[in-house]
Amino acid sequence: MSQTLEQFQAYQTRLEQYDQAIALLYWDLQTAAPKDSIEAKLSAVGYFSTESFRLSTADEYGSLLKKLSAPEEYDQLSPAMQLTIRRNLRDFERFKRIPEAFYTEYVTEKARSEKAWEAAKEASDFSVFAPHLDKVISMTKEYVHYMEPDQDVYEFLVGLFEDGMDTETIDRIFAELKEGLLPLLAKIEAAPKPDLSALQQTFDPDAQKKVQELLLSYIGFSFDCGAVAESMHPFTTTLCPGDVRVTNHYYADNPISSIFSAIHEGGHAIFEQNVDKDFWHTAAAQINMMGLHESQSRFYENILGRNPHFWTPIYEKMSALLPEFKTVPFNTFIKAINDVHPSMIRTEADEVTYGLHIILRYEIEKAIFRDNVKTDDLPALWNQKMQELLGITPANDAEGILQDMHWSDGSFGYFPSYLLGSIYDGMYLEAIQKDLGDLDTVLENGRILDITHWLKEKIHRFGSMYNSKEVIERVCGKEISAQPLLRYFEEKYSKVYEF
Numbered sequence: 001m002s003q004t005l006e007q008f009q010a011y012q013t014r015l016e017q018y019d020q021a022i023a024l025l026y027w028d029l030q031t032a033a034p035k036d037s038i039e040a041k042l043s044a045v046g047y048f049s050t051e052s053f054r055l056s057t058a059d060e061y062g063s064l065l066k067k068l069s070a071p072e073e074y075d076q077l078s079p080a081m082q083l084t085i086r087r088n089l090r091d092f093e094r095f096k097r098i099p100e101a102f103y104t105e106y107v108t109e110k111a112r113s114e115k116a117w118e119a120a121k122e123a124s125d126f127s128v129f130a131p132h133l134d135k136v137i138s139m140t141k142e143y144v145h146y147m148e149p150d151q152d153v154y155e156f157l158v159g160l161f162e163d164g165m166d167t168e169t170i171d172r173i174f175a176e177l178k179e180g181l182l183p184l185l186a187k188i189e190a191a192p193k194p195d196l197s198a199l200q201q202t203f204d205p206d207a208q209k210k211v212q213e214l215l216l217s218y219i220g221f222s223f224d225c226g227a228v229a230e231s232m233h234p235f236t237t238t239l240c241p242g243d244v245r246v247t248n249h250y251y252a253d254n255p256i257s258s259i260f261s262a263i264h265e266g267g268h269a270i271f272e273q274n275v276d277k278d279f280w281h282t283a284a285a286q287i288n289m290m291g292l293h294e295s296q297s298r299f300y301e302n303i304l305g306r307n308p309h310f311w312t313p314i315y316e317k318m319s320a321l322l323p324e325f326k327t328v329p330f331n332t333f334i335k336a337i338n339d340v341h342p343s344m345i346r347t348e349a350d351e352v353t354y355g356l357h358i359i360l361r362y363e364i365e366k367a368i369f370r371d372n373v374k375t376d377d378l379p380a381l382w383n384q385k386m387q388e389l390l391g392i393t394p395a396n397d398a399e400g401i402l403q404d405m406h407w408s409d410g411s412f413g414y415f416p417s418y419l420l421g422s423i424y425d426g427m428y429l430e431a432i433q434k435d436l437g438d439l440d441t442v443l444e445n446g447r448i449l450d451i452t453h454w455l456k457e458k459i460h461r462f463g464s465m466y467n468s469k470e471v472i473e474r475v476c477g478k479e480i481s482a483q484p485l486l487r488y489f490e491e492k493y494s495k496v497y498e499f
Contacts, residue, residue, distance in 0.1 A: 032229070042112060046107055113408045134375040161413045163289050185342075188340045189341070202324070203255040210321040229246075257347070292424070299429075342391055423481075
């Protein structure tokens with residue numbers, strides 16, 4: 001190891017310590033922090049973020065990156081460390097253009113905006129959140145202009161969350177999917193609706209937490225390097241190597257919500273937990289391709305979790321932990337988790353209509369950053385697109401524009417990743433059945449960990465060494481297409497709804 005590389009790794013360790021402190025503060029803010037501590041913790045977030053920013057833009061750091069970029073040093077590095085130098089030098093040059101005072105204000109405002117969103121959602125009042133959202137939008141535009149002044153803002157944001165992706169590709173495959181989804185949804189809407197009245201009862205939230213532990217263990221989440229907590233909006237976060245945490249939210253009248261949030265967030269966490277240890281402390285361990293990440297969470301949630309055979313080995317175990325399910329026949333539960341109908345809440349949407357929820361948000365994000373739609377006009381635009389795409393209109397802001405937290409923290413460009421993930425899943429499904437055989441048989445025999453192992457070997461262990469387009473090519477041998485997902489939907493739901 002060269003002296004320069006040794007110095008660089010020591011410097012990276014300092015940055016990782018700050019990142020871990022910031023992650024812990026955010027975890028606490030979202031899960032357990034008492035109300036009166038929020039401002040103090042927001043101040044701490046601002047402090048540690050500023051210190052991390054100073055380290056990541058210091059001349060010393062830039063000098064180390066440039067030295068390691070020189071051929072005589074670079075050629076001696078491992079592929080993961082080469083990726084680290086390329087990515088960190090790019091980010092160093094970007095961040096170097098951002099004024100420190102602006103960065104501190106931006107980080108603090110986003111954290112404050114998240115809390116304003118929580119209050120606005122609870123009150124179902126967009127006006128409480130609007131000034132904060134307006135400021136985050138304007139500051140996000142300024143943030144991007146500092147880093148890449150010649151790039152289209154929204155194009156940059158999409159690439160920030162899905163490296164190698166562009167809006168031209170997204171427009172093509174979303175249009176492909178939309179063209180297939182709308183007639184399929186019309187067929188389903190015309191079919192008889194299942195009787196789900198057995199689920200209209202109260203399900204103990206504490207017992208739902210036990211079901212979550214069962215499900216996480218079943219699909220391969222390791223509690224030796226993970227933890228769980230409760231938050232308003234379920235999420236997954238990695239605090240440091242060996243510590244991947246998930247949260248959930250529990251509704252007494254809707255246990256299916258927490259069941260599938262557990263499986264979804266578990267999919268995210270398993271991906272992070274399975275990154276090869278040789279990649280720890282490199283950029284490969286920082287999985288910054290959200291479409292790829294969502295492909296894992298949504299594969300577990302939908303392709304596996306909504307398959308009836310997933311539940312055959314564990315339905316009785318779940319019913320023992322959550323006794324109310326003893327009064328819910330297995331077939332009724334299966335019909336409930338595959339019930340397709342337009343609904344208001346994205347996170348509760350079925351896998352067919354979910355894509356339309358994402359298309360709605362993608363179109364609004366483009367309107368924000370390319371058409372400069374006013375913040376105060378967003379609720380009306382939201383409601384208009386809900387009616388156009390799903391045929392329903394929200395009764396209030398909480399079930400409309402305030403339902404998601406992502407815009408509150410400036411995560412514009414993130415939403416397309418959810419649908420990209422589902423599109424990738426259709427392709428993975430075809431590939432996995434070639435290697436492991438019929439998915440129904442694998443699941444019915446309780447071999448879920450064989451699937452987790454396949455995903456680990458093909459995808460997880462590499463972290464972010466390859467971008468999503470490269471992963472699809474390596475795993476599936478094809479370019480990205482929505483057709484495999486549409487074939488999956490057509491085959492599955494023609495049986496479910498008998499058309």
